[in-house]
Amino acid sequence: MSPRRTVRSARAPRPTRAPEATREKLLAAAFEEIFRNGYQAASIDSILADTGLTKGALYHHFADKAALGYAVVDEVVRRLTLQRWTGALENGGADSLTALQNVVRNVAAESALRPELVELGCPLNNLTQEMSPLDEKFRSRLSSTFDLWTGAFADALQRGRDEGSVRPDVDPRRSADFIVSCIEGTFGLAKSAKSLRILRSNLELLIDYLEGLRARGPSPSPLP
């Protein structure tokens, strides 16, 4: 009867000790707080108030505030970024360039439903602008996340070249950097103007730009 009873064998949904769940709760709250206020202005006390936990819990799982921030990048921001921008790149029957355009289209559609995307922007971009010049460990983690993102786009462009959907004079890596820059800048400008219209307009122009990378003459059989 008493909820404080501990059942030995059966796994209750809320066991009295669940360190991994506690850690995840801290990470999620920290991400939310950092996303809204930035890392430096993120308050430990506020994170703990959100979770209902205490400093004992936090400093048991993380050495200090910096370690918490690093973990947020490694385990939350990275995952969110990759699943949003690289998750749907490889499946589907379309060519690589069209897949890339569809990813952009999907984000445009998603942003219409989630106003936080236009209000708060991209968490990866936010953290980068704030922390890159101030903390090298932050910078390297954020930069490597960008590398995964641009790398995935570069791979897609390279596959597009191989399959004939992308012009052979396109440099996959340089173009990938350029495209990601356009995306991040777009979120920044839309956030500044609080304008979903700018966000969607820019993403449309980006899709047009991608269309400009498409190989002209349809070469149905690249190598006979």
Added chain:
Amino acid sequence: MSPRRTVRSARAPRPTRAPEATREKLLAAAFEEIFRNGYQAASIDSILADTGLTKGALYHHFADKAALGYAVVDEVVRRLTLQRWTGALENGGADSLTALQNVVRNVAAESALRPELVELGCPLNNLTQEMSPLDEKFRSRLSSTFDLWTGAFADALQRGRDEGSVRPDVDPRRSADFIVSCIEGTFGLAKSAKSLRILRSNLELLIDYLEGLRARGPSPSPLP
């Protein structure tokens, strides 16, 4: 002889009381501190230490930290942004599109000489990402600065259409937003990677993109 002597009529270069110069010194130091650390992490005490002034001086010229931040945007960030990006748009004998490309080229050349541009990025962008969601007065000031920037680019593109250097199907406002987004995103990615190479590569691709906006057939006389 004594430097403390006060000459009544002649304006000495360093009069004992120079409120305007004091204000400017505070603004400059505040901009530097905010540029390096962000607004929220900018320390009033640190700004004062840089200037050699005290709180009495600061709170005599500015009501509070927010007012200081607003003044930095209005009087420093805006001026820097406009002089860098819109200053050289209207002169020169070239067509408007070429002038736009030259502005981008000049910044690329400038960034090679000033490493702070790639390390710290664009002050307008930094402040926007940090403060737009947190403070509406910040956001409106930053957003209006972006409007001046994109407006100048849109005007240039419109002039290009009028003079025949820009394709008539180009929407000046939408394209201006897109171009500025590319620029800001480029500074962000370069800052993340600490890479002057990425900065220059992206600006080159942007110049190529602008070239794509050029009207095909040279119409020497738009209206005979």
Added chain:
DNA sequence: CCGCTGACATACTGATTGGTATGTAACCGA
């Protein structure tokens, strides 16, 4: 020459910050 006001300097405050020291209960192997 007097007195008022502008232009600061000095010293202080309460709140908030990240971090720590200590206490304690749950869990697990022996």
Added chain:
DNA sequence: TCGGTTACATACCAATCAGTATGTCAGCGG
């Protein structure tokens, strides 16, 4: 069942924060 380790909670601390109250001196109008 016992002892040690894990997983927290509580209470506290020094430092830093923005902001304020007060003091003081320069300059100028009268």
